[in-house]
Amino acid sequence: ALVGCSQAGPMATAGEFEIEGKVYGMPKAEVFREDYRGDAVVGDTMTASPHLAKLDYAGNKTHQVRLDTLSQKVEVAPGVSYTAWTFGGSVPGPVLHVREGDRVVFTMKNRSDEAVLVSEPGKGAAPFYRQMSDNPYQKPEAAISPMPHSMDFHSGTVAADDKWRSISPGETVQFEWVANYPGVYMYHCGTSSVLMHTAMGQYGAVVVSPKEGYPTEADHEYVITQSEFYLQQVGESYIYDHQAAMANNPSHVTFNGHVSALMDQPLRAKKGDRVRLYVLNAGPNGTSSFHVIGAIFDRVWYEGNLENEWRGMQTVLLGASNGAVMEFIVPEDGLYKLVDHEFHDAERGAAGALIAAPA
Amino acid sequence: ALVGCSQAGPMATAGEFEIEGKVYGMPKAEVFREDYRGDAVVGDTMTASPHLAKLDYAGNKTHQVRLDTLSQKVEVAPGVSYTAWTFGGSVPGPVLHVREGDRVVFTMKNRSDEAVLVSEPGKGAAPFYRQMSDNPYQKPEAAISPMPHSMDFHSGTVAADDKWRSISPGETVQFEWVANYPGVYMYHCGTSSVLMHTAMGQYGAVVVSPKEGYPTEADHEYVITQSEFYLQQVGESYIYDHQAAMANNPSHVTFNGHVSALMDQPLRAKKGDRVRLYVLNAGPNGTSSFHVIGAIFDRVWYEGNLENEWRGMQTVLLGASNGAVMEFIVPEDGLYKLVDHEFHDAERGAAGALIAAPA
Amino acid sequence: ALVGCSQAGPMATAGEFEIEGKVYGMPKAEVFREDYRGDAVVGDTMTASPHLAKLDYAGNKTHQVRLDTLSQKVEVAPGVSYTAWTFGGSVPGPVLHVREGDRVVFTMKNRSDEAVLVSEPGKGAAPFYRQMSDNPYQKPEAAISPMPHSMDFHSGTVAADDKWRSISPGETVQFEWVANYPGVYMYHCGTSSVLMHTAMGQYGAVVVSPKEGYPTEADHEYVITQSEFYLQQVGESYIYDHQAAMANNPSHVTFNGHVSALMDQPLRAKKGDRVRLYVLNAGPNGTSSFHVIGAIFDRVWYEGNLENEWRGMQTVLLGASNGAVMEFIVPEDGLYKLVDHEFHDAERGAAGALIAAPA
């Protein structure tokens, strides 16, 4: 029941109301127990970074989305793995793509007490799984760390104490939200300590495309999430270091969860292409001064909103949990590195690459 | 003489000149000694955070404002008090509200050598005092720490070496400024070490409302000042830790001066309300990635200027001494937390709450 | 051959192409050896900070620019000197001024293995040299530290692996770029560790004035580059401290390369003047909350692009390698300090002065 998407747009139910075309007053979240052992990621517009799903429908739609929370061992740098708390089994979690005005019916089971194998998806599973299996860095191993968790979508406008509530291992929460504003949004676990739950890996990006789309034609679209890791070595293992997190002293800063993710699997384009990046700075602590070496951003939409357009930028400063859409023209064939120009963070891994070559 | 407000707008005196409707060339500051023992805060549009005074006049006006500097013991977190250097007896100091084009005739006596009881205001005292007495966190005790101090209003355009000059204990400084630009401004002591004087508590917010007002109708308006404290325990007491301040390693980060100020006394609204926040990041060192959990900012005016409008923002990044006006629609009844999404700062106290419930 | 400037605009050579009036597809960089012992800075629009060259031509032009890299001992604070890696012999390097649409034919020899005396320029040398000799803080002494280096102009849109390539001591690189976008840009060495090469002194500003100019008339124009130094004392000497750089713990933060550069040689204006600042935050790590004490920025063009205009700002937040044009009206005669309002950085030297007095 959760894999399909009805073609209808958002429909007001009892209690909902509109202000300036935006829908508020969602039904109460429901918490229940279900006997679910299926795919942890369900939704046809859920992808693994840096991919973004195409929206193959006109107008608006209601998306049935599942994103279970579960523990996995993931690699952050060569030789550096830790038992992450994840959404869907990867860090960052899957990218969700919807359109401004779409409705999301969201389901999350807290499976932190269960050894979930994300490498064995069922038939009809989200594109996320196929893309994940291409990723040499995320070869997650199932792990168990029973723990309350929650889901906070920055793209949703709802009462946080109701929808973003914490659920215990074995519980499932279900709620709805309407994508009232276009943008590049963060989602993350909001359970205390939020610093710890996000630093442990519970975050990802939602892209809400504007109703009318962007005014430009992009040849390639990529999603990049920057985030910090705070890991300390204990014997052969790495574990979260809360003191380092409190001191904003990361051990690793990554694009899409691994110091080499965008280096060994570079983004692709050819000269003259317009490349559109959906960039999220997930923090949890620091800013990002996002820059592409060799390029100038022709257009930047802060937070991904068309009304926040700046032009001709060498570098885009993002606060913790800011997003932006950034476009640049590829000047010629060659190698373009992407960096946080706060260079101590680039040295910790906040670097990637785009290779421009004939198609 | 200082409590009233003349109804006249700013009048050019000898030496003043206008450029693009803005008034420059204020008369020289005066420094003198006065036998003043009255209220440390004088002005009918001076309030305690998060309150903002209504401007009950049309057009422009000259405001007679007094804000004496004095030492008080204040609480920053449960069990954590220190002898603060303050404007008016609270940290942050009172909020001053004026309108673009208004003139402020400002008086400040350096009463750092005097035990001033801010809990015993005179008749006709500023609204600030009544609001302060509602505040369980600011139960200041008078203290004496003789020290030169000064006043720097970011809302004023004047020669800093003249108006923002340091005065000794017992001295009074008087000067004028015209609110040439609308916005949410910082004021603070500018006496060296400025890092120390601001970290010790000497700062607050000025709101200069645009001449034409904001284009929206807000149901509630609140003022929030974020700031860092750098305190170390010495025996039973807490004192300023300059090394920690130099290292940007705060012990506490607060909204309105106390880690619980906006938690135990939450902001109030009801569903469907448009809430307008006047947010100042006073620093003195860090940025703020200001976010409301469960909401998206419908409109943001950077620095509070109508020409700097962005829409649909999950998070607003503020530099040290940046302000902004941020509005959001309350989606439904419930609890909305306000945080610096740089989570190590939220963990140190940069969190507050808004409760939405039927009026 | 390198000192002149042809009056012709950019001309498409084989392989070049245009998109929306911007020129891409530059010829391949050339690396060669030359027997060059001349001036390390060649170009009639190359100045020492805070000066900006006048552009005395209409329309567009091709600029022949040389900026050799060489080591020099430079002073950062009284009694604190270190052997810097420089472009042209100063930290920051010379300011390059061109117009949107201009072409730059750039030559750089890696002379890090040569003791270059920048105090003995040849006839017809860049204005940079005369201005440098007025500067009491930059009395560089030649030094030798053979090392690969490279040049990355943020103002250029080219394949970074080709144009920004590293060259060995004794080698010369030559390439072209077209100033496709107006703005205030960073240039810097991009050789690994980039953190180290920039922290060692290899950076500067390029100002690309908009084709149509700015819409205001400025009475004074000044260039300010903020940057951090990470120095530790070893005996009588100071050397780069990589651990401090990784920890974003600078020993000094400066405007134009010296803690006193803009204090003892203040900027000048008179009351009523419109002062235009071209501000670059070179980092390499931190943000800048740029503020002028006593003034409000009437207009700010983020990154120097006319389309990114904000008004009425007390403080402008710049990421690492962001630039901006900021204008303010001088309210009256007196002293105006410029600071990074992140006060721990101001305390480390990020402060300067403008003195307003009758001309």
Ligand SMILES: [Cu+2]
């Ligand atoms: Cu969690």
Ligand SMILES: [Cu+2]
């Ligand atoms: Cu760069």
Ligand SMILES: [Cu+2]
């Ligand atoms: Cu003071």
Ligand SMILES: [Cu+2]
């Ligand atoms: Cu959040």
Ligand SMILES: [Cu+2]
């Ligand atoms: Cu270098």
Ligand SMILES: [Cu+2]
């Ligand atoms: Cu200030």
Ligand code: NA
């Ligand atoms: Na960063």
Ligand code: NA
């Ligand atoms: Na670049």
Ligand code: NA
């Ligand atoms: Na912060």
Ligand code: NA
């Ligand atoms: Na939110």
Ligand code: NA
């Ligand atoms: Na700074």
Ligand code: NA
């Ligand atoms: Na100021």
Ligand SMILES: [Zn+2]
């Ligand atoms: Zn519904």
Ligand SMILES: [Zn+2]
């Ligand atoms: Zn769907």
Ligand SMILES: [Zn+2]
């Ligand atoms: Zn592709």
Ligand SMILES: [Zn+2]
């Ligand atoms: Zn392509």
